[in-house]
Amino acid sequence: xxxxxxxxxxxxxxxxxxxxxxxxxxxxxxxxxxxxxxxxxxxxxxxxxxxxxxxxxxxxxxxxxxxxxxxxxxxxxxxxxxxxxxxxxxxxxxxxxxxxxxxxxxxxxxxxxxxxxxxxxxxxxxxxxxxxxxxxxxxxxxxxxxxxxxxxxxxxxxxxxxxxxxxxxxxxxxxxxxxxxxxxxxxxxxxxxxxxxxxxxxxxxxxxxxxxxxxxxxxxxxxxxxxxxxxxxxxxxxxxxxxxxxxxxxxxxxxxxxxxxxxxxxxxxxxxxxxxxxxxxxxxxxxxxxxxxxxxxxxxxxxxxxxxxxxxxxxxxxxxxxxxxxxxxxxxxxxxxxxxxxxxxxxxxxx
Ligand code: 1HN
Numbered sequence: 001x002x003x004x005x006x007x008x009x010x011x012x013x014x015x016x017x018x019x020x021x022x023x024x025x026x027x028x029x030x031x032x033x034x035x036x037x038x039x040x041x042x043x044x045x046x047x048x049x050x051x052x053x054x055x056x057x058x059x060x061x062x063x064x065x066x067x068x069x070x071x072x073x074x075x076x077x078x079x080x081x082x083x084x085x086x087x088x089x090x091x092x093x094x095x096x097x098x099x100x101x102x103x104x105x106x107x108x109x110x111x112x113x114x115x116x117x118x119x120x121x122x123x124x125x126x127x128x129x130x131x132x133x134x135x136x137x138x139x140x141x142x143x144x145x146x147x148x149x150x151x152x153x154x155x156x157x158x159x160x161x162x163x164x165x166x167x168x169x170x171x172x173x174x175x176x177x178x179x180x181x182x183x184x185x186x187x188x189x190x191x192x193x194x195x196x197x198x199x200x201x202x203x204x205x206x207x208x209x210x211x212x213x214x215x216x217x218x219x220x221x222x223x224x225x226x227x228x229x230x231x232x233x234x235x236x237x238x239x240x241x242x243x244x245x246x247x248x249x250x251x252x253x254x255x256x257x258x259x260x261x262x263x264x265x266x267x268x269x270x271x272x273x274x275x276x277x278x279x280x281x282x283x284x285x286x287x288x289x290x291x292x293x294x295x296x297x298x299x300x301x302x303x304x305x306x307x308x309x310x311x312x313x314x315x316x317x318x319x320x321x322x323x324x325x326x327x328x329x330x331x332x333x334x335x336x337x338x339x340x341x342x343x344x345x346x347x348x349x350x351x
Contacts, residue, residue: 043090043285043315044081046299051119051309058098058160067103067151068184074098074163079313085168088313089285091335092264093167098160099124099153107150107186110178112170113261114149116141117162117289117331118225119309123155128221129214130189135159138225138291138331140251144218144261146177148186162289162311164333166263195222199254218261220254232270232329244280244349246271246324259337266333271295271324278321282347284334285316293328297321319351 017027028035058075067073074095077088088094096119099105107127116126118135125132126141129148133141143149153159170176190213198205199219205211214220228249236247248269251260259265265284268291271277279298288297294307300318304310306328314320322328339345 040283040316043318044079046297046302046304046312046314046318047079047081048304048306048310048312049077051311054096054311055120055160058096059158062098062100062158067099067105071108072097072105072163077311077313079315081315087168088287089168089315089335091166091169091172091338092285092287092333093163093165094287094311094313095163096160097151097163098158099151100158101153101156103153104184105151106184107148107181108178109146109148109181111145111176112165112167113145113263114143115164115260115264115266115333116143117164117333119160119162119289121153121155121157121159123157124151124153124159125192126151127186127188128195130186131195132188132192133195133222134192135161136225138229140223140225140228140260140266140331142218142221142223142260144215144221147215147218147221148181150181150185152185164264164266164287166261166335166338169263169335169338195220196224202254204254217255218253223251223260228268229329232268236270236272241272241275243278245269246275246277246322246328259340261337262341263335263338264333265336266331268329268331271322271328271330273324273326273328275324275328276321277323278349279319279351280347280349281317281319282334282336283316283345284336284339286314286320286332286334288312288314289331291329291331293324293326295322295324295326295328297323 074097076086077094078086079088118137118139122136125134127150128143241247246269248267250267253260290306290308290310297304297306298321299314304312
């Protein structure tokens, strides 16, 4: 429309918007395009952090604040496209935690589910509901929501791991609860190693017996590197690689064969030297750690070079194309588990 009529209409609109605003009303016709996008659009671009850079800052923090004082001495990896969100994706959090020899990170629990992927050191532990899981490089350890957990480092070396949590997912639902136990460490209620023996070997305690000590829905919390790496290696020697993933294994919950926790999925993949993966995209933004080897990742329009312990994020619906210059092993976690439950998950293979 043109002329005075258009102007009148414009003036009337502005008056309407101004009056509406007083009553917390907003016109959908101005917002629909950003609220309902044809494809995922809110997750920013790919980003990479080098482990050595994060480590340098972590060690400086280690000189300034103790694990106990900080409660958790962690540097958050915030996606630069999601400023202030404290998220690495719109639904997930990532941080690197340092615990120095002799330190304790006190016992607490919260609604948020956490995974730890060990990056450096040996011999510190996370205790989950009073059972210690001793850490070795590239072990995966879970603390499912509302389970007590504390960390301690009785070794003589710094210990660093990646924390992956569903903080932003829980925030969406405003369903965060947390409490401190009030003691540095949970009493040791179960001998070390019990978890894998009882739940990690295709066995479970007979139902209804006193041997049932873990929550039925989420019994297993320890997925040692030695085990998953061996499986990946054997798979790679006996099989043809999937064109998009190479050789890939998902960590599962033995209680139901599904994802490790209700909101998060995790996997490892091996791409043999010279392997060029076919492009793929998916609605689950994924955080990756380079476990070994080197190569490159094309994330949307961005080219990232990859080497040991780099951490990078692939936002939702960004095309990922991986190339392995040597045998390349990646760990990845995402909110795929939550998206599948909510009927949201999608993927597209190829260009
Ligand atoms: C948490 O409890 C830990 O227990 C680490 O080590 C990072 C980030 C946000 C919320 C809770 C831990 C966390 C966290």
